[in-house]
Structures are given as C-alpha cells and as structure tokens.
Amino acid sequence: LVFGEGVDENTLELAEEILLASDLGWELTELVLERFRKEFKLNRDSSWKVILVDILEELLPENKSWSSDAKPAVTMVVGVNGAGKTTTIARLSQAITRDGHSVLMGCADTYRAAASEQLALWGERLGIPVHTSIEGTDPGSVTFDAIKKAQTLKLDHVIIDTAGRLPTQKGLMDELSKVYRVAGKAMEGAPHRVLLVLDGTVGQNALPQAQQFMKFIPVTDIVVTKLDGTAKGGSVFAMARELNLPIRYIGVGEGADDLVVFDGRTFVEAIVG
Amino acid sequence: KLADRLGQTFKNLSGKGVLSESNISDAMREIRRALLEADVNFKVAKKFVAEVTEKATGERVLKSLSPGQQVVKIVNEQIVELLGSNAEKLELTGKPPHVILLLGLQGSGKTTTAARLAYLLQKKQNRRCMVVAADLQRPAAIDQLEVMAKKAGASFYCDRNEKDPAEVTRAAIHKAGLAYNDVVIVDTAGRLHVDSDLMEELERVKAVAKPDESLLVLDGLSGQDAVNVALEFNEQIGFSGAVLTKMDGDSRGGAALSFRAVTGKPIKFVGIGESVTGLEEFDPSRMAGRILG
Numbered sequence: 001l002v003f004g005e006g007v008d009e010n011t012l013e014l015a016e017e018i019l020l021a022s023d024l025g026w027e028l029t030e031l032v033l034e035r036f037r038k039e040f041k042l043n044r045d046s047s048w049k050v051i052l053v054d055i056l057e058e059l060l061p062e063n064k065s066w067s068s069d070a071k072p073a074v075t076m077v078v079g080v081n082g083a084g085k086t087t088t089i090a091r092l093s094q095a096i097t098r099d100g101h102s103v104l105m106g107c108a109d110t111y112r113a114a115a116s117e118q119l120a121l122w123g124e125r126l127g128i129p130v131h132t133s134i135e136g137t138d139p140g141s142v143t144f145d146a147i148k149k150a151q152t153l154k155l156d157h158v159i160i161d162t163a164g165r166l167p168t169q170k171g172l173m174d175e176l177s178k179v180y181r182v183a184g185k186a187m188e189g190a191p192h193r194v195l196l197v198l199d200g201t202v203g204q205n206a207l208p209q210a211q212q213f214m215k216f217i218p219v220t221d222i223v224v225t226k227l228d229g230t231a232k233g234g235s236v237f238a239m240a241r242e243l244n245l246p247i248r249y250i251g252v253g254e255g256a257d258d259l260v261v262f263d264g265r266t267f268v269e270a271i272v273g
Numbered sequence: 274k275l276a277d278r279l280g281q282t283f284k285n286l287s288g289k290g291v292l293s294e295s296n297i298s299d300a301m302r303e304i305r306r307a308l309l310e311a312d313v314n315f316k317v318a319k320k321f322v323a324e325v326t327e328k329a330t331g332e333r334v335l336k337s338l339s340p341g342q343q344v345v346k347i348v349n350e351q352i353v354e355l356l357g358s359n360a361e362k363l364e365l366t367g368k369p370p371h372v373i374l375l376l377g378l379q380g381s382g383k384t385t386t387a388a389r390l391a392y393l394l395q396k397k398q399n400r401r402c403m404v405v406a407a408d409l410q411r412p413a414a415i416d417q418l419e420v421m422a423k424k425a426g427a428s429f430y431c432d433r434n435e436k437d438p439a440e441v442t443r444a445a446i447h448k449a450g451l452a453y454n455d456v457v458i459v460d461t462a463g464r465l466h467v468d469s470d471l472m473e474e475l476e477r478v479k480a481v482a483k484p485d486e487s488l489l490v491l492d493g494l495s496g497q498d499a500v501n502v503a504l505e506f507n508e509q510i511g512f513s514g515a516v517l518t519k520m521d522g523d524s525r526g527g528a529a530l531s532f533r534a535v536t537g538k539p540i541k542f543v544g545i546g547e548s549v550t551g552l553e554e555f556d557p558s559r560m561a562g563r564i565l566g
C-alpha cells in the first residue's frame with residue numbers, strides 16, 4: 001500500500017473553518033479532522049472536499065423509511081419557541097394532501113397569542129381541516145379531541161401542534177409528557193411519531209435541547225428548518241449521532257411547499273461547498 | 274467548567290513567577306474551545322484569543338489567585354470590555370414620536386419584543402407607546418401583536434387591508450403624532466439577509482420610519498451564522514443595537530460576543546420570557562459569566 005503525503009496545513013485549516021462555520025462544534029470537528037488526515041493519506045485520488053463529504057455523511061444515522069398502518073397516524077410536533085413547528089405542520093399537511101391522503105391539524109398550543117388563528121389560517125389556505133379551541137384550554141384535552149375527530153372523520157393523519165417551550169421551563173416540559181400520555185389514551189399507540197423541530201440557525205444548544213426533550217417524551221424524528229438562509233445546520237450531527245435520531249425533513253422557506261425530504265448527501269455537500 | 278480545565282493546564286505552576294508563552298498557549302487552546310462551545314463565532318474566537326494571549330503573557334502570577342483563575346479573570350475582563358462595559362441605553366432624543374424599528378430573522382422574537390419593549394418603556398420611563406403591526410405576511414401576525422399589545426397596555430395600530438408595510442408605518446407614525454404617543458415601536462416580518470426583495474422592503478420601511486433606534490432582534494440560541502446575519506443586516510439596512518432573545522434558556526449566548534465583535538453595536542435588551550414582563554436591560558458582566566460557562 002502506498003501512502004500519499006499528509007494533508008497540507010492550508011487545506012487542514014480550510015477544512016477546519018468549513019466545519020466550525022457549519023456549527024459542527026469543537027469536539028466533532030476534531031474527530032472529523034482526525035479522520036480527514038488519515039483518509040487524505042490513503043486516498044490521493046479524491047479531492048479533499050469529496051473526502052470531507054464522505055466522512056461527514058458517515059456521521060449521520062441511517063434513515064429508515066417510516067410508515068404506519070394506524071389510521072389515523074398520529075404525529076406530535078414539539079420544539080423550542082419560533083423553531084418553525086406550526087409552519088412545518090402546514091407544509092407536512094400539504095405534502096400529505098398532495099399524496100392523496102387526508103389529514104387534520106390539531107392546535108394544542110393554547111398558550112401563545114394567536115397560535116390557533118395562525119394554524120386555522122393555514123388550514124383555510126390549504127383546504128385542510130383544523131381543530132382548535134380557545135386560549136387557555138388544557139392542551140391535553142385539545143389533543144384528545146383532535147384525535148377523536150380524525151377517527152370519526154376516518155382520516156389518514158392527524159398532526160398535533162404544541163406550544164414552543166425552552167427545556168429550562170420544567171412545568172411546560174411536564175405538560176408535554178402529559179399531552180403525550182393523553183394522545184395514548186385517545187388512541188392506543190398514539191402518537192406514532194414525535195417530530196422535534198430544530199431551528200437551522202441553532203448552535204451547540206441543539207444537543208442539550210434534544211436530550212432534554214427526550215427526557216420527557218420519546219422523540220422519533222428531527223426536522224431542521226430555515227436552511228434557506230446561510231446557516232448550515234451542522235449542530236444536528238452531534239444530536240443525531242448521540243441520540244440516533246433520523247433527520248426526516250428540512251425546511252427551506254415559508255411557503256406551503258417549502259419542506260423537503262432530508263437527503264444526507266445533499267445536506268453534507270451544502271456544508272462543504 | 275473553564276476554571277477547572279485551566280486548573281489542570283496550570284497545575285505545575287507555583288505561586289511565583291510569570292505566565293510564560295507556552296503556559297498561555299495551552300490555556301488558550303482551552304479558552305478557544307470554551308468559546309466555540311459557547312457558540313462564539315470561530316473567527317471572533319481566534320481574534321479574541323490572540324488579544325488575551327497578548328494581555329496574559331508576561332503577567333505576574335498573583336499570589337491570591339491560581340494561574341488558572343488568573344487567566345479566567347483576564348478572559349472575563351476582556352469579554353466584559355468587548356461586550357461594552359457600560360450598558361448602553363436607548364437613544365430617544367429630539368421631537369416625539371420616537372420611532373423604534375425591530376428587524377431580524379424569522380422566529381427570533383420581534384413581535385414579542387415589540388410588546389415587551391412597550392411595557393418596559395411605559396413602566397420605567399412613563400412613555401405612551403404605540404406598537405405597529407407592519408408584518409403583513411405571516412399568518413395571524415397582526416392578531417398576535419394585537420393580543421400582546423393589549424397585555425402590555427400599549428396602543429395598537431394595524432391596517433388589515435394594506436399590502437405595503439411602509440405605508441402602514443407612515444400612517445401609524447402620523448396617527449401617533451396626533452394621539453400624543455411619544456414612542457412608536459414597529460414590528461416587521463421576519464426575513465433572511467439573502468432575500469433581496471424583503472431586504473429592499475425593509476429599507477423602504479426604515480426610510481419612512483426614520484427611526485431613532487433600529488434594533489436587530491437576535492435569537493440567543495444562534496450559532497456561527499449570527500455573524501453573517503449581523504454583518505448583512507448592518508450593511509444593508511443599518512441598526513443601532515440588538516435585542517438578544519430566549520436567554521431564559523440554557524444557551525451560552527456566544528452570539529452576543531460575535532454580534533458585538535463584528536458590528537461594534539451595543540446589545541441593549543435581553544429577552545428572558547414570553548410574557549410582556551420578559552425583557553430586561555443588557556448586563557455585560559452577567560453575559561460574560563454565562564459565555565464562559
């Protein structure tokens with residue numbers, strides 16, 4: 001086996017800048033650079049960027065496709081304030097409708113100003129039924145009613161929107177556990193999917209955020225939003241790896257069609273440039 | 274904690290002597306790591322570490338502090354100085370109504386800040402505030418601000434039939450003058466600095482508003498991209514300061530240092546909760562402690 005020369009300082013520095021700038025974080029950057037040095041020596045045919053892309057892609061957990069025979073399939077959407085939950089639900093519902101299936105959006109955010117108006121407006125725009133209730137209603141009961149309604153209407157999906165919350169708000173985190181349990185009472189096995197929506201501009205707080213949410217409810221998938229900006233969303237690597245959570249979708253705009261199925265290679269290529 | 278890690282780095286140094294360049298470079302590696310983990314932009318961290326290295330090299334090792342504690346002290350002082358050791362207030366001078374324009378990325382906390390700021394100014398400076406719903410694109414944005422304005426006890430202006438936010442702004446300021454509101458706070462739609470149409474729209478809103486203060490509302494959870502946002506908004510639109518939101522979470526808030534380092538503008542307020550009372554004035558020394566972890 002012929003070893004090539006080691007990677008030059010300039011390229012190493014460039015690689016480090018790319019990785020850090022993407023929000024990959026200090027620790028994972030060190031890990032990737034270590035592998036990069038080794039790969040570079042063994043692999044003189046590939047451009048250094050391709051080597052970097054390969055290493056990053058390997059860090060992502062395998063995305064097995066999700067399907068549910070449950071009818072309705074219940075999806076619960078959670079995340080911190082302003083991450084893009086409500087807009088993601090609108091976009092997901094649009095995609096479901098495009099695929100020829102039926103869906104109900106349930107607004108269990110009974111807390112934030114005009115939250116139900118926001119989801120109701122989306123329902124109106126997209127011609128999708130929405131279940132809301134007045135501000136201050138217990139989110140568990142709205143969740144219960146939304147699932148029951150979807151069952152009555154024999155719909156394929158029901159997606160539950162929840163209020164944004166920071167993991168430091170213990171009371172609100174407990175409330176989330178309660179909403180999760182109530183969903184299971186409304187229908188056995190529900191929710192069949194729990195999407196954690198992550199703002200693509202988030203830094204190193206992504207991992208502790210996800211870890212905290214996982215303590216209260218079993219998150220099953222990740223959605224990363226706002227990747228139409230200049231943020232690269234690199235903080236999801238640590239989170240996806242540590243918690244073995246698949247990244248399901250990414251948000252690339254504010255419109256009803258601006259949600260795409262996550263593709264690891266494309267995501268990583270956008271980081272490396 | 275950084276102090277503990279530096280303690281490890283320096284455990285061979287006794288209470289005598291001077292901090293040498295090699296002691297410092299090990300310490301600086303730890304400092305750089307702590308800053309990156311706190312979401313300080315990597316270019317800002319690099320420059321910062323160079324400046325601290327200069328300050329720390331040759332310093333007499335004080336008997337009262339361990340060398341690790343001493344370096345932490347220097348780093349802390351440097352961060353406080355960078356963040357603006359005197360917290361800067363709002364500049365509302367000249368003839369009322371004084372206009373404050375809020376701008377920033379989607380979901381950063383502008384609408385909530387508009388109401389919180391009105392509440393704070395009313396309470397602390399006895400101002401009569403009007404909040405203006407100039408976000409005409411987000412579903413139910415007007416409703417959201419209306420509810421929050423009511424909670425804040427501020428007057429509210431909107432025009433549900435108008436399509437141009439600059440026109441809403443112009444009409445609101447005119448009305449505020451007639452109604453003796455001395456502060457007008459304009460909430461705008463979230464936008465990306467790479468969306469040229471929306472940035473051009475913001476320029477027009479600002480031209481009409483002629484604000485005394487333009488505040489970038491920045492999410493406290495932001496990572497490396499905060500510098501791009503700060504630079505681009507400052508270059509394309511121009512602002513006089515920032516509001517750092519969602520700091521009631523456990524994000525280290527390094528975006529504050531990045532923002533200040535690349536724009537030189539002051540952070541004036543910090544969002545610490547969703548209710549109308551959830552806004553306080555920026556405290557540089559508290560922020561420094563948080564960034565250092």
Ligand SMILES: Nc1nc2c(ncn2[C@@H]2O[C@H](COP(=O)(O)OP(=O)(O)OP(=O)(O)O)[C@@H](O)[C@H]2O)c(=O)[nH]1
Pocket residue numbers: 079080081082083084085086087088109112115162163164165225226227228229250251252253254258379380411463465
């Ligand atoms: N550019 C861009 N904006 C987005 C994206 N996803 C959401 N947004 C915007 O981000 C803002 C917040 O979105 P919401 O859906 O209200 O977020 P949320 O998580 O429901 O917020 P809370 O309920 O207040 O916690 C809105 O202005 C959305 O239009 C995206 O992928 N790209």
Ligand SMILES: Nc1nc2c(ncn2[C@@H]2O[C@H](COP(=O)(O)OP(=O)(O)OP(=O)(O)O)[C@@H](O)[C@H]2O)c(=O)[nH]1
Pocket residue numbers: 081082112164166378379380381382383384385386408411414461462463464490518519520521543544545546547551
């Ligand atoms: N915990 C906490 N939540 C906050 C804070 N500031 C804003 N929020 C929440 O963050 C979410 C987004 O706030 P908004 O005021 O709607 O943000 P925005 O910038 O107006 O969003 P767009 O208009 O869509 O760009 C809401 O759920 C707010 O209640 C804060 O300081 N702490």
Ligand SMILES: [Mg+2]
Pocket residue numbers: 085086087109115161162163164
């Ligand atoms: Mg929402």
Ligand SMILES: [Mg+2]
Pocket residue numbers: 383384385408411414461462463
């Ligand atoms: Mg808003």
